[in-house]
Amino acid sequence: MVDFAFLDSGTGGIPYLQRLLEKKPDASCIYAGDTANFPYGEKTHEQIVKCVFEIAKKIIEKFNPKVFIVACNTMSVNALDVLREVFPATQFVGTVPAIKLASSVSKKRKIGLLATQSTVDNPYNVDLKNHFASDCELVLRADPDLISFIEHESFTATKEESIKAVMPAINFFYENGCDTIILGCTHFLNLAELFQEAADNVSGGTLKIVDSREGVTNRALSIFDSLNQNAADSKSEHEQKKSRLYVTGLSKAKDQNEYDVICNRYHLEWGGII
Numbered sequence: 400m401v402d403f404a405f406l407d408s409g410t411g412g413i414p415y416l417q418r419l420l421e422k423k424p425d426a427s428c429i430y431a432g433d434t435a436n437f438p439y440g441e442k443t444h445e446q447i448v449k450c451v452f453e454i455a456k457k458i459i460e461k462f463n464p465k466v467f468i469v470a471c472n473t474m475s476v477n478a479l480d481v482l483r484e485v486f487p488a489t490q491f492v493g494t495v496p497a498i499k500l501a502s503s504v505s506k507k508r509k510i511g512l513l514a515t516q517s518t519v520d521n522p523y524n525v526d527l528k529n530h531f532a533s534d535c536e537l538v539l540r541a542d543p544d545l546i547s548f549i550e551h552e553s554f555t556a557t558k559e560e561s562i563k564a565v566m567p568a569i570n571f572f573y574e575n576g577c578d579t580i581i582l583g584c585t586h587f588l589n590l591a592e593l594f595q596e597a598a599d600n601v602s603g604g605t606l607k608i609v610d611s612r613e614g615v616t617n618r619a620l621s622i623f624d625s626l627n628q629n630a631a632d633s634k635s636e637h638e639q640k641k642s643r644l645y646v647t648g649l650s651k652a653k654d655q656n657e658y659d660v661i662c663n664r665y666h667l668e669w670g671g672i673i
């Protein structure tokens with residue numbers, strides 16, 4: 400049993416794992432990227448539900464996590480309800496676009512949502528907007544090229560190459576009058592600081608970048624604490640020194656090199672193929 404499992408289609412959820420470990424350094428964690436099925440953002444709802452179910456089942460059978468973080472907006476908006484129904488004994492935490500946070504930041508009441516095509520098209524955003532940002536205008540942009548760049552290239556790319564990759568999105572929202580951009584695909588979190596730097600350069604500091612790292616990790620930790628286990632079973636069976644990164648396959652030959660760099664950067668052990 401591990402304390403926390405994180406799931407995404409690739410590298411997107413790793414910054415959530417990193418944030419959680421900053422708050423709880425002794426947590427035992429595994430991270431799984433369903434890389435064989437990457438990208439999720441271009442799949443149909445039915446395909447997403449099927450893929451998420453299969454990888455979640457493997458993770459639960461192999462690691463039995465106390466808290467299971469679906470660190471992917473596309474998986475969460477499409478399949479979280481199904482996961483909760485099919486695996487009622489597992490505590491799931493989903494990741495959805497930080498519309499509430501963006502609403503608290505935006506002065507112009509014009510918010511950009513950068514996400515996958517599937518997330519952008521999902522009616523869940525309309526519910527979130529109506530609930531938390533009803534007086535705001537939401538400007539949507541799907542960016543599969545940027546997501547692919549982050550998954551396959553960004554860890555070994557130069558800073559100039561990464562800036563070049565994020566600029567079309569920054570320019571799009573700035574030209575559309577937004578003063579806040581939600582990183583609504585977890586992949587973007589790998590470049591969160593660079594997004595803010597690029598936005599500052601374009602806007603002179605008026606364009607803010609927000610994400611759901613704080614909300615998701617706090618929710619996961621509060622569920623973990625509320626499980627209120629006795630001392631005997633609060634210790635995980637595997638006393639892992641480092642969190643481990645697993646993938647379901649390599650979608651491009653050079654991805655192995657990307658994953659080696661990621662393991663070094665985030666202090667993860669390479670777990671191999673799950």
Ligand code: DGL
Binds near residue numbers: 409472
């Ligand atoms: N990282 C994912 C998200 O948060 C999806 C990326 C993809 O597989 O297209 O939506």
